[in-house]
Amino acid sequence: MASIKVLVAHSNVQNIDDALAKLTKLNSKQGPFDALFMLGDLHNSIKEIHTDGLPPTFYPSYNDDVTNTSTDLENHVTLLNNFGIYQLATGLKVVYTPHNFKQLDDRKELILQKLEMFNEKVDILISHIGGSKHSKEAGRNSGSDIIDAILRKVEPKYHFSYNDQLKYYENAPFQWKKSGRITRCMNIPVFGSKEKWAYAVLIELDDNESAYEVPPNIGSNPFEESKQNKRGREAKYTTDIKVNPFTKETQMKKPKIVLPNQCHFCFTNPNIEDHMFISINKNSYLTTAKGPLSVPKDEMPFSGHCLIIPIKHIPKISQSKTQEELLELNKELNDYELSIARMNFIKYDMSTIVFEISSSTSFHFHKQVIPVPKYLIFNFSSALDRQLYFNNEKFKLNGNLNFKQYTVGSSEYNDIVNDKNIEYMQFKVYETSEEQPIVYLSTFLTGEKIDLQFGRRVIAYVLRYPKRIMWNSPTCQQTKEQEIEDVKKFQSGYKNYDISN
Numbered sequence: 330m331a332s333i334k335v336l337v338a339h340s341n342v343q344n345i346d347d348a349l350a351k352l353t354k355l356n357s358k359q360g361p362f363d364a365l366f367m368l369g370d371l372h373n374s375i376k377e378i379h380t381d382g383l384p385p386t387f388y389p390s391y392n393d394d395v396t397n398t399s400t401d402l403e404n405h406v407t408l409l410n411n412f413g414i415y416q417l418a419t420g421l422k423v424v425y426t427p428h429n430f431k432q433l434d435d436r437k438e439l440i441l442q443k444l445e446m447f448n449e450k451v452d453i454l455i456s457h458i459g460g461s462k463h464s465k466e467a468g469r470n471s472g473s474d475i476i477d478a479i480l481r482k483v484e485p486k487y488h489f490s491y492n493d494q495l496k497y498y499e500n501a502p503f504q505w506k507k508s509g510r511i512t513r514c515m516n517i518p519v520f521g522s523k524e525k526w527a528y529a530v531l532i533e534l535d536d537n538e539s540a541y542e543v544p545p546n547i548g549s550n551p552f553e554e555s556k557q558n559k560r561g562r563e564a565k566y567t568t569d570i571k572v573n574p575f576t577k578e579t580q581m582k583k584p585k586i587v588l589p590n591q592c593h594f595c596f597t598n599p600n601i602e603d604h605m606f607i608s609i610n611k612n613s614y615l616t617t618a619k620g621p622l623s624v625p626k627d628e629m630p631f632s633g634h635c636l637i638i639p640i641k642h643i644p645k646i647s648q649s650k651t652q653e654e655l656l657e658l659n660k661e662l663n664d665y666e667l668s669i670a671r672m673n674f675i676k677y678d679m680s681t682i683v684f685e686i687s688s689s690t691s692f693h694f695h696k697q698v699i700p701v702p703k704y705l706i707f708n709f710s711s712a713l714d715r716q717l718y719f720n721n722e723k724f725k726l727n728g729n730l731n732f733k734q735y736t737v738g739s740s741e742y743n744d745i746v747n748d749k750n751i752e753y754m755q756f757k758v759y760e761t762s763e764e765q766p767i768v769y770l771s772t773f774l775t776g777e778k779i780d781l782q783f784g785r786r787v788i789a790y791v792l793r794y795p796k797r798i799m800w801n802s803p804t805c806q807q808t809k810e811q812e813i814e815d816v817k818k819f820q821s822g823y824k825n826y827d828i829s830n
């Protein structure tokens with residue numbers, strides 16, 4: 330479970346002393362770092378460089394002897410020569426190619442042949458030239474297909490290139506379907522460019538589950554063009570956030586109107602996936618989740634991840650036509666919720682988390698219900714804090730969330746959830762089904778950009794399933810047969826608790 334603190338910087342020969350002086354300061358202030366990767370055409374001047382106050386330093390360097398892939402100099406300085414793979418004492422793995430365009434071209438066959446032999450994924454790729462796909466995405470024509478081939482093979486967590494001396498740019502992170510790994514590509518300009526020439530990052534090694542955490546600003550993988558997923562129940566969720574490749578900003582599309590006959594949750598939609606229905610009542614129904622987050626366990630032979638959905642096509646319960654309708658619907662949804670929490674607790678010895686978003690820009694309100702082993706439920710508030718930190722501090726384009734605890738039924742709580750002008754996001758944590766759940770609720774402003782995957786992100790972290798954050802990831806996909814089987818098992822476990830009986 331190691332994470333490695335890495336510094337990546339770019340300098341030319343003329344300014345190297347000043348650059349290193351700055352990095353020494355940075356190392357004492359924000360460090361100590363475990364490694365410094367020094368980019369630039371520096372290899373001829375390295376022997377005179379002093380290294381006091383710097384972490385172990387690595388210089389990608391080019392020479393004529395292609396068989397020579399690394400050289401240890403004195404004072405913890407290592408040259409990473411030509412093209413190779415190198416593992417640091419900390420376990421961090423790096424692939425490097427300091428070749429410029431001409432050198433890449435001259436050695437193309439050699440590099441591709443050698444690449445064939447690499448049979449592991451790495452943490453960092455350092456290349457002089459950027460990949461061609463990402464250079465294009467960033468509005469440049471200066472990338473190389475050879476770098477693309479390396480990227481595809483080693484799936485680095487970070488790819489640092491340094492061909493553009495003047496501009497820092499970074500592409501939206503993307504995920505590799507099969508492995509679930511996340512890759513971030515960026516260009517580091519030179520010291521003196523007035524842009525971000527030094528990049529500090531904490532890299533989680535592969536044995537750390539948060540290495541696979543999907544960030545909210547995830548973009549599409551340019552190497553794996555995704556096909557439209559027609560079966561997507563939560564399709565709207567993932568297409569709502571678009572990444573602009575030039576500004577890297579994630580933007581909400583204008584709210585689109587989903588008519589009931591196209592709505593995944595409406596009975597009037599001829600394509601509704603009714604093989605996933607568990608139970609139908611007067612005003613609402615229960616269905617299993619597409620690409621479920623939780624998985625069958627010894628104590629519970631089915632996923633248990635389900636959705637409680639009003640039959641009416643409304644974005645929030647508080648938009649019911651009359652107060653009576655509102656109360657009746659609310660009661661039924663809560664009865665469903667409690668009946669599942671009871672089954673989970675009494676029959677399977679599990680706790681339960683219920684997540685919902687009440688927003689006038691949603692299309693069809695629903696609650697997500699997920700069983701959680703009792704020994705993990707205590708992680709909830711720290712998981713929430715952690716994801717809040719990412720949401721509020723790291724991804725500042727997301728609206729700020731601020732959760733407070735409430736008691737179900739208190740007037741303070743009712744005033745919020747029954748007010749149709751208030752938008753909110755809520756978790757209910759049923760440690761047992763005997764006591765009132767603890768409610769964590771955050772309001773937000775209408776139209777404010779919120780991370781619709783936030784709930785799933787938090788609960789995935791509680792469950793320690795970092796690879797199951799995205800409902801449509803290959804890990805979470807089920808065949809129709811598996812879905813039918815899951816429903817059967819759910820119904821058989823639920824029959825003595827079902828409120829529609």
Ligand SMILES: [Zn+2]
Nearest residue numbers: 592595642693
């Ligand atoms: Zn609907």
